[in-house]
Amino acid sequence: MTTTDDRDVTGGVPRRALLPLLPMAGHTAGRRSPVTCHLRCGDACAQPVPNVSGNEYFRDVASAALSRRAVLAGGLVAGAAVVVGSVVADAPPAAAHDRGWGLRRGGLPFRPIAPVPAATDAVTVPAGYRWAPLVRWGDPLLSHRDAFDPATMTPDVAERLFGYNCDYVDLLEDPSGRTAVLVANHEYTNEGIMFPPAATPEELDRQRRVAMAAHGMSVVALHRRRAGRPWQHQVGARVNRRVTATTPCTFDGPAAGSALLRTVADPAGTTPLGTLNNCAGGTTPWGTVLSGEENVNQYFRARGTAEEKRYGFADKETARGWEHVDPRFDARTPGYENEVNRFGWVVELDPQDPTAPPVKHTALGRFKHEGANVIVGRSGHVAAYMGDDERFDYVYKFVSTERYRPGARHRARNKQLLAAGSLYVARFHGDSPVAEITGTGALPSDGAFDGTGEWLPLVVDGTSQVPGFSTEQVLVHTRLAADTVGATKMDRPEDVEPNPVTGRVYVACTNNTDRGAAGKEGPTEPNPRTQNRHGHVVEITEAGDDVRATTFGWSILLLAGDPATTSGTYFAGFPPEKVSPISCPDNVAFDSEGTLWISTDGQPGTIGYGDGLFKVPLTGRERGRVQQFLSVPTGAETCGPVVRDRDGMVYVAVQHPGEDGVWGAQQSFFPDYVAPGALEGGRWGGPRPSVVQVWRD
Numbered sequence: 001m002t003t004t005d006d007r008d009v010t011g012g013v014p015r016r017a018l019l020p021l022l023p024m025a026g027h028t029a030g031r032r033s034p035v036t037c038h039l040r041c042g043d044a045c046a047q048p049v050p051n052v053s054g055n056e057y058f059r060d061v062a063s064a065a066l067s068r069r070a071v072l073a074g075g076l077v078a079g080a081a082v083v084v085g086s087v088v089a090d091a092p093p094a095a096a097h098d099r100g101w102g103l104r105r106g107g108l109p110f111r112p113i114a115p116v117p118a119a120t121d122a123v124t125v126p127a128g129y130r131w132a133p134l135v136r137w138g139d140p141l142l143s144h145r146d147a148f149d150p151a152t153m154t155p156d157v158a159e160r161l162f163g164y165n166c167d168y169v170d171l172l173e174d175p176s177g178r179t180a181v182l183v184a185n186h187e188y189t190n191e192g193i194m195f196p197p198a199a200t201p202e203e204l205d206r207q208r209r210v211a212m213a214a215h216g217m218s219v220v221a222l223h224r225r226r227a228g229r230p231w232q233h234q235v236g237a238r239v240n241r242r243v244t245a246t247t248p249c250t251f252d253g254p255a256a257g258s259a260l261l262r263t264v265a266d267p268a269g270t271t272p273l274g275t276l277n278n279c280a281g282g283t284t285p286w287g288t289v290l291s292g293e294e295n296v297n298q299y300f301r302a303r304g305t306a307e308e309k310r311y312g313f314a315d316k317e318t319a320r321g322w323e324h325v326d327p328r329f330d331a332r333t334p335g336y337e338n339e340v341n342r343f344g345w346v347v348e349l350d351p352q353d354p355t356a357p358p359v360k361h362t363a364l365g366r367f368k369h370e371g372a373n374v375i376v377g378r379s380g381h382v383a384a385y386m387g388d389d390e391r392f393d394y395v396y397k398f399v400s401t402e403r404y405r406p407g408a409r410h411r412a413r414n415k416q417l418l419a420a421g422s423l424y425v426a427r428f429h430g431d432s433p434v435a436e437i438t439g440t441g442a443l444p445s446d447g448a449f450d451g452t453g454e455w456l457p458l459v460v461d462g463t464s465q466v467p468g469f470s471t472e473q474v475l476v477h478t479r480l481a482a483d484t485v486g487a488t489k490m491d492r493p494e495d496v497e498p499n500p501v502t503g504r505v506y507v508a509c510t511n512n513t514d515r516g517a518a519g520k521e522g523p524t525e526p527n528p529r530t531q532n533r534h535g536h537v538v539e540i541t542e543a544g545d546d547v548r549a550t551t552f553g554w555s556i557l558l559l560a561g562d563p564a565t566t567s568g569t570y571f572a573g574f575p576p577e578k579v580s581p582i583s584c585p586d587n588v589a590f591d592s593e594g595t596l597w598i599s600t601d602g603q604p605g606t607i608g609y610g611d612g613l614f615k616v617p618l619t620g621r622e623r624g625r626v627q628q629f630l631s632v633p634t635g636a637e638t639c640g641p642v643v644r645d646r647d648g649m650v651y652v653a654v655q656h657p658g659e660d661g662v663w664g665a666q667q668s669f670f671p672d673y674v675a676p677g678a679l680e681g682g683r684w685g686g687p688r689p690s691v692v693q694v695w696r697d
Helices: 034-041 068-075 084-090 201-214 306-310 408-414 471-476 478-485
Strands: 002-006 015-019 129-136 166-173 179-186 216-223 232-234 241-243 250-252 278-283 289-293 346-349 359-361 373-376 381-387 391-393 395-403 421-430 450-460 493-498 505-509 536-542 551-559 585-590 596-600 612-616 627-631 637-644 649-655 690-696
Touching (some): 179 278, 216 346, 278 493, 306 478, 373 493, 421 478, 450 471, 471 478, 505 585
Parallel strands (some): 166 637, 250 359
Antiparallel strands (some): 129 690, 166 179, 216 241, 278 289, 346 359, 381 493, 395 421, 596 612, 649 690
């Protein structure tokens, strides 16, 4: 953020505020906040698209080499791709997922809520349900003595409090359902509403360091009276932990120790400091949590190399100004040229061991990771599915070399599964004539946007498959390697998650208004709309229901939008007039029955409604029937959905409420709803990003 002077203070003393210049101001649609664009992703849509590769138009590549009939015959049969029993058996007590505790069958019955106007500063849930914050920005984790006061917070205190702008969330419950561990990501900060304007350069630097401490991840112990009831977080528990922008981590995998990862502070190239812009994630069958480092380019002043530009780094002063308090955030500083390469990874955290360093897995490649979601195949190999959240970037898959072993005694070994394996990037082939993909969303003559695909190898068992790239180069400069092999450019593939019941994989493509713009790729069958404001969801089925497969079938499940105002919507054939309007799918989750749940990011700017959480059945006559479950407060997006239907509970992260406000004129008072600016009893009159729990009355 750019430092500005505010002279409307006592005595006319200049005060410095971390107030942003907003390149996206005037370019966002509807109520979409240019502040969100600036702070979360560094105004990515105002910058040139990093992918300038001339990948072949996907129908012109060797689609004839694949037989759609052969792939679909083996791939579109719903199969048991997950060893569900083994997953539960291997997890430690706090990592058992959705046990149910004999409460009820799955399903989570509710009457869909009506769309909520975007200006509403409230959490809206269905009749028969209640909500409450579970943990808020600034809640103490290690000691009750750590008081929350935004105006005077220090970096030391911030490192002991729940961080800002929570995103990925999971609750790892014990078998009784009365204790659990919550893990949450903290994607970015908004200093303009977190702090008052700084009076001195020293105060400004303190706020920057507080912001660094508010990034990263939190681990929080929970307890409750009985299953099916709301939780309370437990201050001072053994497992409670904060991971910040300065926490020592470790690299593993083939690129660990590479010359591309070494700095003057870490000449071995094995111990990066901190994790940044942690977006979505995933929970492994062995009870650890994966976190995706996404828009890390905005934190660094870079040198302007071609490799840096492909990742969106630029040789200019950053808006956050961290390079002024820590030289490693300026890649022009001698010895820190490679610091930019030490971010953009999937990070694995063991919530049961507060002494274990977070692990950055180089085998999974480096790009703008939305997250990573792991499934155990019938062969015992594990696959991690990942999306690169950028316009015209790619979908990836990692397959482990070793096999998963069930049982708690194998947990340490299973924690090594993501260190060695094979990395692939997806190429999609459509089966309709080019002329039938009009860019309007109108279905082709066969009645579906669908086809086949192949996983193009980048690294196989630790060996590069990309001409001209070493293994280390593929893994550190993964985007460039994927460009070289000709992957399919997608419309911001964010969450990519396998269904734990069927094994099918769901890709949330949030949007891409550059699709079909001058000089940009036009509509393709897996991305069939020009100026794709509303996004879509792709369903992938691995050939033979095998996570090791190198071919797959695919179809578009949803073309999002409000059917009442948007042309070209599609809901898997379900009557559009009977669905809840939905736009900008971001994260996905599944309940115990394998039903899809989608959280959104951007509806205020596209259809004028608050972002929310939506249920989407995948089978039978209800397939494609979108039903809205909840809506979040003004300015916020819905993140990290967790649906425990057998427990009657739903959890979401409410990120960036009141994003467009300023310190003296806040626009949201979620979740405390006390007088503006008041600080009393741990409550505050301003917005506090929080994890929210919803339960049945």
